[in-house]
Amino acid sequence: MLKIGLTGGIGAGKSTVSTILAERGAVIVDADVIAREVVAPGQPLLAELAGTFGPEVLTPAGELDRAALAAAAFADEESTAVLNALMHPAIRTRTLEQFARAAEADLIVHDVALLVENDMAPDYHLSLLVDVPAAVRLDRLVRTRGMDRADAEARIARQATDAARRDACDVVIDNSGSLEDTRRAAGALVDERLLPFARNLRARRRAERPAVALTEPGTADWTGEARRIIARLRRGTGERHPIEHIGSTAVEDLPAKDVIDLQLLVPDLAAADDLAPRLADLGFPGGEGFDHLGEDGREPKRFHANADPGRAVNLHVRTESSTGARFALRFRDLLRDDAEERRRYGALKRRLVDRHAGDPTACAEAKEPYFAQLRRRLVPESFDS
Numbered sequence: 371m372l373k374i375g376l377t378g379g380i381g382a383g384k385s386t387v388s389t390i391l392a393e394r395g396a397v398i399v400d401a402d403v404i405a406r407e408v409v410a411p412g413q414p415l416l417a418e419l420a421g422t423f424g425p426e427v428l429t430p431a432g433e434l435d436r437a438a439l440a441a442a443a444f445a446d447e448e449s450t451a452v453l454n455a456l457m458h459p460a461i462r463t464r465t466l467e468q469f470a471r472a473a474e475a476d477l478i479v480h481d482v483a484l485l486v487e488n489d490m491a492p493d494y495h496l497s498l499l500v501d502v503p504a505a506v507r508l509d510r511l512v513r514t515r516g517m518d519r520a521d522a523e524a525r526i527a528r529q530a531t532d533a534a535r536r537d538a539c540d541v542v543i544d545n546s547g548s549l550e551d552t553r554r555a556a557g558a559l560v561d562e563r564l565l566p567f568a569r570n571l572r573a574r575r576r577a578e579r580p581a582v583a584l585t586e587p588g589t590a591d592w593t594g595e596a597r598r599i600i601a602r603l604r605r606g607t608g609e610r611h612p613i614e615h616i617g618s619t620a621v622e623d624l625p626a627k628d629v630i631d632l633q634l635l636v637p638d639l640a641a642a643d644d645l646a647p648r649l650a651d652l653g654f655p656g657g658e659g660f661d662h663l664g665e666d667g668r669e670p671k672r673f674h675a676n677a678d679p680g681r682a683v684n685l686h687v688r689t690e691s692s693t694g695a696r697f698a699l700r701f702r703d704l705l706r707d708d709a710e711e712r713r714r715y716g717a718l719k720r721r722l723v724d725r726h727a728g729d730p731t732a733c734a735e736a737k738e739p740y741f742a743q744l745r746r747r748l749v750p751e752s753f754d755s
């Protein structure tokens with residue numbers, strides 16, 4: 371089951387996008403709907419809300435007066451925190467039940483306004499942001515939905531900023547233009563990325579990779595993408611393993627294949643093998659791999675690559691004591707610190723990609739002499755004996 375987190379500030383168009391995803395077969399778990407269910411008449415939470423915020427948050431019939439609760443709860447930060455502390459545990463329990471019930475679905479979308487506020491983005495295979503600047507959202511809420519301006523402003527002030535949401539989410543759907551544009555973008559996202567990703571995940575299969583080509587530096591936010599993917603992998607593996615961004619995409623000002631390389635460290639290969647099914651569940655099916663250690667041998671590691679056709683990631687699972695692990699970090703740091711080495715390596719990459727376009731194996735082999743001399747320089751201890 372591919373788990374997607376969908377978020378956006380109030381009035382961004384989450385419902386609009388989740389409807390498009392549902393039309394293409396996604397199961398939707400809607401946090402706002404769950405938030406209504408847990409305060410239905412007879413639920414213990416209703417009495418707790420009245421006890422905390424006063425009897426005026428109930429109607430004469432004993433139901434929740436939503437406008438009265440909103441006025442009390444969004445008045446200041448402390449009140450919103452009190453509301454959240456009361457409601458979020460009940461919402462969480464019911465959400466887990468709904469996820470469990472949908473276990474057989476290929477694609478499940480969790481529509482949740484407070485995904486960034488509650489640091490939930492790393493819980494999903496992918497997080498989607500419906501992005502509209504706060505000023506436009508406010509205007510839409512007041513004009514098309516007839517919402518009270520002060521209420522809308524108060525909720526916006528209690529939520530994350532637009533910049534914080536962009537920083538936390540993997541994919542941005544811009545809904546500041548026409549609904550037609552948003553429908554097209556969301557439809558293409560499902561057809562070209564989410565559904566193939568879900569199929570790959572189920573089959574524990576890697577996504578196909580495009581032919582070798584170099585991306586010039588500054589055209590992609592590799593640092594931000596790596597940070598989000600590392601957070602997801604760390605959380606998904608119990609925060610137990612160091613994970614670092616390595617390779618050319620971890621170095622500013624260097625052309626690179628548009629593949630993010632990550633290194634996850636384990637105490638030994640048995641631990642790597644124990645971790646493999648979990649990594650596959652997270653969208654990183656695995657296999658065998660070796661690091662070339664020069665003339666005198668090769669060092670085993672485990673190699674995982676991801677199932678998402680929209681973002682290529684290699685995950686090198688290496689043992690903490692391995693030469694390969696040390697080399698990866700020292701090589702990255704050398705390139706970060708030494709502009710001359712960076713220039714030399716960039717020029718070599720450009721030459722080899724031109725010469726071996728379409729043949730990644732030949733390209734990697736042609737780089738070997740360069741790497742052989744670097745290994746002697748960067749991990750000399752592994753050659754002493």
Ligand SMILES: CC(C)(COP(=O)(O)OP(=O)(O)OC[C@H]1O[C@@H](n2cnc3c(N)ncnc32)[C@H](O)[C@@H]1O)[C@@H](O)C(=O)NCCC(=O)NCCS
Pocket residue numbers: 379380381401402405406435436437439440443450453454457461482483484525528529
């Ligand atoms: C205060 C309540 C009764 C007001 O009800 P109302 O019908 O006016 O709003 P509704 O529930 O449809 O929410 C609309 C939007 O308000 C915003 N919002 C709701 N709760 C919060 C909150 N605690 N903090 C910030 N924004 C919120 C979200 O953008 C949400 O999509 C209701 O919002 C509520 O119970 N909120 C607490 C539960 C919650 O945190 N829900 C957010 C998703 S987990």
Ligand SMILES: Nc1ncnc2c1ncn2[C@@H]1O[C@H](COP(=O)(O)OP(=O)(O)OP(=O)(O)O)[C@@H](O)[C@H]1O
Pocket residue numbers: 378379380381382383384385386387402483510511514515545546547548549550552
């Ligand atoms: N591209 C658009 N152009 C104009 N209006 C839009 C657009 N997308 C959504 N709207 C309108 O903006 C309002 C908010 O949209 P929607 O209800 O989908 O947002 P939401 O994020 O689900 O809201 P909430 O945060 O309240 O749950 C609605 O009135 C909707 O019709």
